[in-house]
Amino acid sequence: MTKKNDTAIRPTRAENYPEWYQQVIRASDMAELSPVRGCMVIKPWGYALWENMVRALDDMFKATGVRNAYFPLFIPISFLEKEAEHVEGFAKECAVVTHHKLEKDENNRLVPAGKLNEPLIVRPTSETIIGDAFARWIKSYRDLPMLLNQWANVVRWEMRTRIFLRTSEFLWQEGHTVHATKQEAIDRTYMMLNVYKRMAEEYLAIPVITGEKTVAEKFPGAEVTTCIEAMMQDRKALQTGTSHFLGQNFARASGIRFQSAMETEEYGWTTSWGVSTRMIGGLIMTHSDDNGIVMPPRVASAHVVLLPILKKKETNDSVMAYTQAIAERLRQQNYHGTPLRVEIDDRNIGGTRNWDWIKKGVPLRVEIGPRDMDADSVFVSRRDRDPKDRFSIQKDEFIGKIAEILDDIQSGLYEKALCFLQENTRDIDDPDEFSAFFTPQNPEEPEIHGGFAWSHWCGSAECEKAVKERLNVTIRCIPFDRKEESGACIQCGKESRGRVVFAKAY
């Protein structure tokens, strides 16, 4: 009955943020590293979260007219070569398949045999192979717009990996659209970015800023890359989603042409947009505390866990029956269009059970014992409150109000994250202040520092690069909602017409 630690996760965020992140994931039972370098196994509790995110996004995509399809994992190398910038951007991190067969050697070890005539790459993204299909499918303006999405895994051979945030293989969706006009493609680019913003803010309770990437940061081959950027609790930025206007670059590369109403032959205007399992990393680093992950109710793997207190043999059966009955009624409740997700944990292991669910981040824990049963009540704890902060509530009232409580947790998480973002965002005009903002007090073991600096930038790639080399700070985006305002570039002092967002980034 003694408390082992004051926090369930060691080290704490303040002590060692990266290690804390790893431990949160381990403790939550969401995922683990696989034997394959840089890859992860997503366990049921983590995959349930992903499925909820997928469902919400998929519904939003379909509401805008997008349909799902599936394209191959393997892409001929020649396809990647079609767009020069695209090659430049992805060639370094492609996994390449060179053989199609294994044979045993003299030591009975399996070795690759059957060399392929043309090696295949494992998709790092599918613009080229989808472009090839679009070129064959699209003949006329009547075929447009073409609005497709695929849910898939992709592989990017990363040097440094971090579970959920950057893995060699990850799950994502990639939307690909073709339009008859430039404006329509641009509109689609912003429309999908807005879907991502809604996903982040309404479902994941992660406030984001939206904007455009600089030339140095944009997607290889894109005309314009737009993004949503969130602030993690270590005040670093995380790009949580991107939407690209590809101009006619990929249409020319893949030969996506159509006959217009005027009977002229035109190249299509394309977009692509994606979010990945990286969002899970963002969710963890936005909401979790020193007791583990905190799942926002809208996407939580489960909304509520029922914990029967099985104290005495003579009451156990009735407590279980009471618990089951509550579970049934809860499952009939509708929460934002889905049935409530209810878990029951009847393991008789004392307080450990409670802490397991804290570490798993379930929004509501409901303890149900003989006393509650006698009073026709339940004993409730919220994951957004202290573990000791619990209250008794009439069973019927709880069932009636659970959606309201979950919404309160959801909005509270968003508000808290928004406050954090605002507290650690500032306009900086003085170059010395800028440097100090991004320089830790203790360079040996850097403490949590920095944040988002809205500062002036002259627009030159040189200044952008200089800031990056000097402070490891990049321009996260040119925010859409920036004011027209003249100022002096934080690096060179030359004329600037508006602020951009600088931050250290994942």
Place this chain on the structure above:
RNA sequence: CGGGGCGUAGCGCAGCCUGGCAGCGCGCCUGCUUUGGGAGCAGGAAGUCGCAGGUUCAAAUCCUGCCGCCCCGACCA
């Protein structure tokens, strides 16, 4: 791929300097006692000490090479 740190039971670690039975805490299993909050007692299972060589009567410990993980850089959703 460069600089730094670390690989010992599922997790966290001690042991290594100075070679001599592979340990501790938590977790796990069994039994009893407990039970409104990370339980107590007793018993138990679990590790080719990251891998491969080398030195030695003897290697977790010393030497060489490799692999993996974490942090900091370059790259990136």
